[in-house]
Structure formats: structure tokens, C-alpha cells
Amino acid sequence: xxxxxxxxxxxxxxxxxxxxxxxxxxxxxxxxxxxxxxxxxxxxxxxxxxxxxxxxxxxxxxxxxxxxxxxxxxxxxxxxxxxxxxxxxxxxxxxxxxxxxxxxxxxxxxxxxxxxxxxxxxxxxxxxxxxxxxxxxxxxxxxxxxxxxxxxxxxxxxxxxxxxxxxxxxxxxxxxxxxxxxxxxxxxxxxxxxxxxxxxxxxxxxxxxxxxxxxxxxxxxxxxxxxxxxxxxxxxxxxxxxxxxxxxxxxxxxxxxxxxxxxxxxxxxxxxxxxxxxxxxxxxxxxxxxxxxxxxxxxxxxxxxxxxxxxxxxxxxxxxxxxxxxxxxxxxxxxxxxxxxxxxxxxxxxxxxxxxxxxxxxxxxxxxxxxxxxxxxxxxxxxxxxxxxxxxxxxxxxxxxx
Amino acid sequence: xxxxxxxxxxxxxxxxxxxxxxxxxxxxxxxxxxxxxxxxxxxxxxxxxxxxxxxxxxxxxxxxxxxxxxxxxxxxxxxxxxxxx
Numbered sequence: 304x305x306x307x308x309x310x311x312x313x314x315x316x317x318x319x320x321x322x323x324x325x326x327x328x329x330x331x332x333x334x335x336x337x338x339x340x341x342x343x344x345x346x347x348x349x350x351x352x353x354x355x356x357x358x359x360x361x362x363x364x365x366x367x368x369x370x371x372x373x374x375x376x377x378x379x380x381x382x383x384x385x386x387x388x389x390x391x392x393x394x395x396x397x398x399x400x401x402x403x404x405x406x407x408x409x410x411x412x413x414x415x416x417x418x419x420x421x422x423x424x425x426x427x428x429x430x431x432x433x434x435x436x437x438x439x440x441x442x443x444x445x446x447x448x449x450x451x452x453x454x455x456x457x458x459x460x461x462x463x464x465x466x467x468x469x470x471x472x473x474x475x476x477x478x479x480x481x482x483x484x485x486x487x488x489x490x491x492x493x494x495x496x497x498x499x500x501x502x503x504x505x506x507x508x509x510x511x512x513x514x515x516x517x518x519x520x521x522x523x524x525x526x527x528x529x530x531x532x533x534x535x536x537x538x539x540x541x542x543x544x545x546x547x548x549x550x551x552x553x554x555x556x557x558x559x560x561x562x563x564x565x566x567x568x569x570x571x572x573x574x575x576x577x578x579x580x581x582x583x584x585x586x587x588x589x590x591x592x593x594x595x596x597x598x599x600x601x602x603x604x605x606x607x608x609x610x611x612x613x614x615x616x617x618x619x620x621x622x623x624x625x626x627x628x629x630x631x632x633x634x635x636x637x638x639x640x641x642x643x644x645x646x647x648x649x650x651x652x653x654x655x656x657x658x659x660x661x662x663x664x665x666x667x668x669x670x671x672x673x674x675x676x677x678x679x680x681x682x683x684x685x686x687x688x689x690x691x692x693x694x695x696x697x698x699x700x701x702x703x704x705x
Numbered sequence: 706x707x708x709x710x711x712x713x714x715x716x717x718x719x720x721x722x723x724x725x726x727x728x729x730x731x732x733x734x735x736x737x738x739x740x741x742x743x744x745x746x747x748x749x750x751x752x753x754x755x756x757x758x759x760x761x762x763x764x765x766x767x768x769x770x771x772x773x774x775x776x777x778x779x780x781x782x783x784x785x786x787x788x789x790x
Contacts, residue, residue, distance in 0.1 A: 445721070445750075526765045531753035534765060536745050579723065579742070607746050631744045 305354045306362075306374035312343055312620045313492075319343045320368040321375060325438070330358045332378065337438075337616065339375060344492040345584065346484045349616045356380040440465045442609060484613040489582045497641050504559075504642050505680040509688050513696040514660055516669045521702040537655070538629050539600040543705045544698040545627050545650050546570045546592035552691040554683045555648035555676075556624045564647065564682045573623025573643060574603065576610045584610050585626050585643060586619035596705060630654050640677040647679035648688075650695070711759065711781050715774075718754045722747045733775035761785065 309319050323340040326332060333355045340347050359377040363369055441448050441460075451468045453460035500506075518540050526534040549556045549570050557566040570592040573585035588602055609615060626643050629652040638651035653673040660669035674695060678688040698705065716728040719741065726741040737743060743751070752763050752771075761784045763771065771777040 445754075523765065530762065531749060531756050534749060536749060538745070577744070579725065604746065604750075608750070631746075633738060633744070 304359060305356065305378045305380055307338060307352055307354065307376040307378055309341065309369050309371050309373045309375055310350060310617050310621070311371045312341075312345065312348055312617055316343055316371060318368050318370045319348075321363050321365060322347060323365070324361065325349070326358050328358050328360050332356065332358060341617075342485075344485075344488040345620060346489060346582075346613045346615060348620060349614055351617055352378065354378050354380060442605075442612075442614065445608065484578060484580075484582055486578070486580050486582045489578070489584070493583055496643060500641050500644050504644060504647075506642060506677045507680050507685050507688065508639060509676045509678070509685060509692055510637060511674050511689075511692045511696055512671055513674055513699055514662070514669045515655065515672050515699055517700050518702045519655075519670050533597070535596060535600050536603075538631070538652075539596055539603055540699065540702055540705055541629060541652050541695075542572055542574065542588065542591055542603065542627055543594075543596060543599055544695045545625070546572060547698055547705070548691055548694040549625065550592055551694055552687060554687060555678065555691055557647060558624070558645040559647050559679060559681060560645050567624040569622075569624065571622050571624045573626035573646070574606060575626060575628035576607050578611055584615060584620075585623060585628075586610055586615045587623040589618070589622075625649070627652070637673045638675055640675060642677055642679055647682045649677045650692075651675040651677075711785070712778065714755070714758055715777060715781070718751055718758070719743075721754070722751060728774075731774060733778075734773055736772050737774065737777075738772060755781075759785070761788070 309321075312319070319341040320343075321339060322342045325337045325339060332338065332352050334353055335351050337349045338352045338358075339350045341350050342348075356378040359379045361376050363373065363375050369375075438448065438460075440446075441451075446465060446468060448460055448465075451460050451464050453464055515537070518537055522535055522537060522540070553566050553568075554564070556570060557564060559565075569590060571587040571589050572591045574588050575583060575585045577583055586606055588599070588606055591599060594602065606619070623643070623646065625646055626640070626649040628638055628640055628649060630638055632654060634654050636653040636656055638653050640649035640651045642649050651674065653675075655670050655672050657668050658671040659666050660671060662669065674692055676688050676692045678685070719728050719737070720726065722743055723741040728741075731737070731740050738748070748768070752768070755761060755763060759781070761781060763780075763784075767780065770780045
């Protein structure tokens with residue numbers, strides 16, 4: 304039996320409030336599955352398990368605030384399989400919990416019909432009972448689960464229900480997203496992280512203007528033949544270029560902890576995402592260097608959508624290895640980033656502007672973007688930073704290779 | 706689909722992106738991106754939603770025609786008319 308703990312989602316987190324279970328006792332889970340939703344200063348975070356097995360029981364009541372490290376649930380690991388139980392949802396469990404005897408290995412239990420929890424009212428956001436897969440599919444397509452009738456046990460919504468709904472109906476409106484986020488708490492968290500950065504990190508800054516007309520032309524041609532679902536945004540190209548440049552300059556990617564730099568071999572790009580009403584979060588797009596552009600784009604769409612709906616996952620908050628911040632189509636040309644500790648670099652992309660530019664000896668209008676780098680002088684210096692930034696610019700000249 | 710219904714779909718989808726915005730009060734000639742603060746990802750999601758809901762394909766090259774409410778309504782009506790004739 305393994306304990307599933309309240310995770311630490313950043314050095315500044317001491318406690319979290321358990322607001323929702325995404326599984327129920329008896330459910331089989333695998334590594335990476337979403338188990339619970341925890342409310343922190345950074346918003347409601349979906350917590351993943353690193354342990355495969357069967358959910359045995361819950362140890363903490365909904366809406367209780369508990370310190371980091373507190374056991375939240377017990378997970379019966381492989382080999383500890385127990386006879387199937389028609390487990391009614393446990394009443395709030397009181398500690399200590401009597402350990403269940405481990406029977407000899409039995410064939411996988413056939414789940415009996417389990418009563419499902421009633422939808423949990425939480426502030427203005429109510430939630431429908433649904434399988435994790437159904438929930439994920441619905442989120443991917445912006446479908447409100449409350450608008451679907453479930454055909455699973457106890458009326459739970461299963462994957463097929465969401466698929467059916469997708470085919471049949473227009474996506475219903477979902478207007479509750481802002482209610483998930485506590486913007487004041489988020490501002491406090493941003494302020495704490497940025498104050499620490501300015502206090503501890505000796506920043507250096509570099510800027511570089513790049514002609515991204517090749518990217519625009521390539522995108523226009525590519526997107527012309529595609530439905531909106533499959534179209535790429537220029538931001539996806541920028542992220543991929545940064546990710547590939549990191550492979551050549553790994554000293555900008557990782558964490559500075561305990562007075563030393565720990566480089567990361569994985570490239571998890573923290574994508575700065577503005578939240579309506581004045582919030583900001585930079586959750587990780589995992590393994591951005593490994594993904595083909597299509598996959599990176601759908602990952603980005605999913606990440607932006609979930610972040611704005613207040614549905615970030617625990618691993619996305621805790622492990623970005625570098626941050627990229629883009630102003631997009633509006634605003635101004637240059638962004639001077641502040642490094643998010645314990646990271647050691649942040650890359651900024653300003654607004655794309657049309658400027659006179661010399662190409663092959665002739666002046667013409669081109670689309671130009673100003674890229675910036677803020678680097679941590681404890682780890683790198685301007686020389687290496689400049690090579691890194693220039694490499695990103697070079698990669699953007701050949702978008703078809705990204 | 707009637708003009709009124711298109712208008713309703715447009716308002717609903719814009720409200721999905723900007724729940725706090727009162728679309729009816731937005732100047733029809735204003736750039737929506739500024740008026741209700743939507744970025745390129747929001748806009749792509751909006752175009753995707755219109756595509757799913759009213760079956761109109763909006764190529765990327767036409768995006769600028771949708772930057773104002775009045776331009777958008779004119780564009781969508783013309784598209785629907787062309788599709789129905």
C-alpha cells in the first residue's frame with residue numbers, strides 16, 4: 304500500500320486545500336493519471352499520481368486544508384489486488400485506518416457497480432460525475448460535462464458519451480472559468496516569485512531582431528489547406544525553435560538550487576499565459592523539443608485552455624526548465640523578462656511588426672520580431688546567451704525544418 | 706440560419722472567450738481584439754467554434770475581415786448565403 308501525498312508545488316507552498324477527487328475508491332490508476340484537485344495560491348491544480356495501482360481509500364475530507372506531505376489517499380499497488388468491492392463512497396474517513404489484509408494474488412477484480420458521488424458543488428462551479436478519459440476529452444474540446452447525460456455506472460459520463468455529444472451538439476457555453484481562479488492569491492504568488500528573482504538572480508539582458516517573414520509565409524501556405532482545428536500559430540514555431548536551440552545550449556535550461564546549477568536534459572518550456580482579469584501563469588509544455596509541430600500546437604492549445612480555466616496539472620507547475628513569454632499580435636515590440644526561480648533564463652518575443660528590412664541588397668517590408676533573453680549570470684554570461692538567442696533566430700529562418 | 710441566429714452564435718462564442726464582456730455594448734466598428742482583449746489563440750478557438758457550430762470554413766487569409774463585429778456579420782452572412790444558393 305502506498306500513500307498519495309499533498310504535493311509541494313513550489314518552494315513557497317506550505318499547504319493546500321483538497322477540493323475534489325477525480326477518482327473513487329476501487330478505481331485503477333496508472334502513473335500520470337489525475338487523482339485530485341487541490342487549491343493553492345496558484346489556482347486549482349490537478350494532481351497526478353506517480354504510483355500505479357488501485358485507489359483504496361481516501362484519508363482526508365473534501366475542503367480540508369492540509370500541510371504539504373500529508374497523506375491524502377491510499378493506493379493499493381500491483382500485486383496487492385483485493386477482491387472486488389461494491390464500495391460505497393466512504394464517508395469522511397477517520398484515522399487511523401485499519402490496514403486491509405493482503406490476500407494472495409487473485410485475478411483482476413471485476414468491478415461491481417459502484418455508487419457514484421453526487422456532483423460536488425464548489426462555489427459556482429458544479430461538476431458532473433465522469434471518467435477521467437471523458438473529462439479529458441471534454442476539456443480538450445471545451446465541452447461542459449454538465450450538459451451531457453451519462454450512460455456509465457450510476458449515470459457517470461464515459462468517454463463514448465462525450466464523443467457522442469461532440470458529434471451531435473454544438474459546444475455549450477461554459478462561463479465559469481474565472482470562478483476557478485483566485486486572482487488576488489495569484490498576484491501574491493507572482494509578487495513573491497518576482498521579488499525573490501530580483502533579489503537573488505543577477506540578470507543580464509540581450510535583444511535581437513529577427514525577420515520572421517519565412518515563418519509567416521510557410522504558415523500561410525500550410526494553414527490555407529487546413530481546418531481551424533489543425534492550424535498552427537506562430538507561437539508554436541517560436542516555442543519549437545527555443546526548444547531546439549536549448550539542445551545546443553543546455554546551460555540555459557535547468558534549475559539553480561543550493562548554490563549550484565542543475566542542468567536538465569528534458570526541455571519543459573514554461574509558457575507564460577495571461578489570464579483574463581490580470582493573472583499570469585507559466586505552466587510547462589513537457590518535452591517541447593521532442594514534439595512534432597502539430598503535437599506541440601495541440602499541447603499548447605490544451606495548456607492555454609486549461610490554464611485559463613484554472614485547470615493546471617501539478618507536474619506542469621513544478622517542473623518548467625525555462626520560460627518563454629510572447630506578447631503575441633498586440634502590445635509592444637520588446638519584452639524584458641524576469642527569470643522565474645529556480646529557472647535560469649527567460650526568452651521573450653515581442654509583437655510582430657512590419658519594418659523596412661534589407662534582404663539581398665534591397666530594402667523591402669518584412670515582418671520583424673524582437674526577441675530577448677534574460678539570463679542568470681551565476682550560470683551563463685552574455686557571450687553564450689547571445690549565441691543561444693542568435694540560434695533561435697537562425698532556426699526561425701527555416702520553419703519547415705522545425 | 707438567420708441573421709439573428711448568427712449574431713447569437715457569435716455573441717455566445719465571444720462570451721466563451723471573454724465571459725465578462727457585454728458583446729451587445731461593443732462598438733460594431735471597433736477592433737474586437739482590442740475591445741474585448743482577445744489574443745491569437747482566443748481568435749483561433751473562436752474560428753474553430755464557428756466552424757463547428759455553423760459549418761462555415763473561415764480561411765486564415767480572411768481573418769482580418771472578422772476583426773470587427775460589423776465586418777464579421779457581413780462576412781458570415783455572405784458566406785452562408787453563398788453556401789445556401
